[in-house]
Amino acid sequence: MGFFAIVGVIITILIIGIALVSIFQIPLVDALLFGTILAATDPVAVGVIFKKFPIPHKLNTIIEGESLFNDATGVISFNVVKGIIFSGVAFSLLDTSISFIWSMLGAIALGTALGWFGGKVLDKWKADEYVDFTFSLGLAIVGYIVADHFLHVSGVVTTLFTAMLIVTVHKEISKGVRKLFHKYWDYLGFITNSILFFIIGIPLLSYEAAEGIEFLLIVIIVAPFAIMMISRAVVVYGGSTFLRIFRVRIPLQWQNVLTIGGMRGGIAVALVLSLSADYEFKNLFISLIIPLIAINLLVNPVILDQYLKKSRIRYQQG
Numbered sequence: 001m002g003f004f005a006i007v008g009v010i011i012t013i014l015i016i017g018i019a020l021v022s023i024f025q026i027p028l029v030d031a032l033l034f035g036t037i038l039a040a041t042d043p044v045a046v047g048v049i050f051k052k053f054p055i056p057h058k059l060n061t062i063i064e065g066e067s068l069f070n071d072a073t074g075v076i077s078f079n080v081v082k083g084i085i086f087s088g089v090a091f092s093l094l095d096t097s098i099s100f101i102w103s104m105l106g107a108i109a110l111g112t113a114l115g116w117f118g119g120k121v122l123d124k125w126k127a128d129e130y131v132d133f134t135f136s137l138g139l140a141i142v143g144y145i146v147a148d149h150f151l152h153v154s155g156v157v158t159t160l161f162t163a164m165l166i167v168t169v170h171k172e173i174s175k176g177v178r179k180l181f182h183k184y185w186d187y188l189g190f191i192t193n194s195i196l197f198f199i200i201g202i203p204l205l206s207y208e209a210a211e212g213i214e215f216l217l218i219v220i221i222v223a224p225f226a227i228m229m230i231s232r233a234v235v236v237y238g239g240s241t242f243l244r245i246f247r248v249r250i251p252l253q254w255q256n257v258l259t260i261g262g263m264r265g266g267i268a269v270a271l272v273l274s275l276s277a278d279y280e281f282k283n284l285f286i287s288l289i290i291p292l293i294a295i296n297l298l299v300n301p302v303i304l305d306q307y308l309k310k311s312r313i314r315y316q317q318g
Contacts (some may be wrong), residue, residue, distance in 0.1 A: 005065070005066045008235040010077070011235050012035065013032055015035070016038055016227055016228065019230075020035070033281075036077040037272055039078075053313075056313070059257065063257075072154055075156045076100055079103065103154045107155070107156075108161050110146065111161025114142075114161075114162045118170075119167075122136075140159045140162055143158045196266050221291040228264065254313070256311075260303055263301075265296075268289055269293065272286055
């Protein structure tokens with residue numbers, strides 16, 4: 001899980017970036033920025049399919065855990081590369097590495113502190129589930145703002161560790177309330193993703209958005225999807241082979257599921273929308289990402305559903 005969420009994200013960024021330079025002839029640093037936008041997977045659609053099949057617990061944990069942590073790695077990488085582009089500062093491996101490490105470790109420390117504090121408060125408060133959820137939502141928002149705007153560390157990682165610590169420290173929370181928490185946050189995630197897709201809108205795929213791109217529309221639609229799937233296959237199959245050195249074995253059928261289920265969604269949309277309006281490649285990135293995600297969320301779930309029906313993976317023990 002850690003390998004895919006950190007090393008896998010970096011490999012994905014490099015593969016997508018180099019491929020984009022070759023096809024669309026844009027500067028490498030801008031191509032790497034596009035790679036960071038697409039680096040993180042989104043488990044929402046996969047999770048819906050998994051509910052229909054008795055998937056091994058360990059496989060489900062790998063997919064959900066990878067998605068949680070690679071969101072953080074992808075967003076941090078995005079902010080680092082974006083900082084290089086918009087600050088005009090020459091690339092420095094040392095400075096970039098320090099920035100990445102600080103963004104990660106600082107966020108872990110802040111999120112852990114906030115989660116521990118929040119869990120203790122909820123233990124003392126002994127409120128109902130509505131108050132608990134509202135408090136956790138407020139704490140997540142405050143943590144993100146403090147991390148991103150004041151400490152300049154990852155707001156995503158901060159929120160992640162805040163949530164993990166609240167659940168761990170809040171001893172009084174019952175199983176029933178835990179389930180309600182999951183439902184509240186799942187619904188909030190669904191609404192947020194819907195709003196993101198609504199904001200970006202189909203009109204952004206108009207000819208004007210892609211103006212100046214001297215490529216056939218089929219290339220704009222197919223090439224990014226192919227690059228993304230190839231990069232995912234390299235990370236999963238190559239990474240699984242590498243992990244055998246450390247006696248970590250991932251069954252081939254699990255690797256197939258991880259590859260097909262490596263879908264992109266709301267995170268990619270949010271990151272591309274966050275780019276400055278005057279960024280010269282923003283329209284190109286939007287024109288590439290919208291059909292890519294549309295194909296990804298329409299085609300991959302169907303293929304995954306059929307694969308799970310025909311394979312015997314549901315009978316394996318995790």
